[in-house]
Amino acid sequence: MTTDYELMTMQLREFAKEESDFLPLLSNASALIMASMDRLNWAGFYLIKDGALILGPFQGKPACIRIAVGRGVCGTAFDKDETLRVENVHEFKGHIACDSASNSEIVIPLHHDGKLVGVMDIDSPELSRFSIEDQKGLEAFAAVLDEMADYSSYV
Ligand code: SME
Secondary structure, eight states, X not given: OXXXXXXXXXXXXXXXXXXXXXXXXXXXXXXXXXXXXXSOSEEEEEEEETTEEEEEEEEESOOOSEEETTSHHHHHHHHHTSOEEESOGGGSTTOOOSSTTOOEEEEEEEEETTEEEEEEEEEESSTTOOXXXXXXXXXXXHHHHHHHOBOTTOO
């Protein structure tokens, strides 16, 4: 199945128009990812709080609650403020294995008012699951969150 990123991003925009608070919006964003893409085992968010990335809305197995900036794929993507597309997580130094089924991963930093606020993390049991086209589609999806998500209720 190829993912219809245009449709997925449009649906996210509709959710955001109705309610921009980060909690319902990121919850529905993780559900949209899981419903729209195949060969995934985890999709969700980590948000920065008191200097660490804290688990946010997600779909998948229970995951690590706290990730230090600079640690694992999520902490490294946040630290560098760049998308990380990891073909084989077992070869990524410091990878944090929350779900042993994960073999590849993509992590995209999230921003609000030009400031880094967290990351979107998507895991797959398949090696090299995420192509450059997936990266582009998911970055466009994340851009809707950058533009529309409201984090003011996050303390
Ligand atoms: N594998 C991630 C940790 C988060 S879980 O996969 C949900 C990492 O190395 O940052």
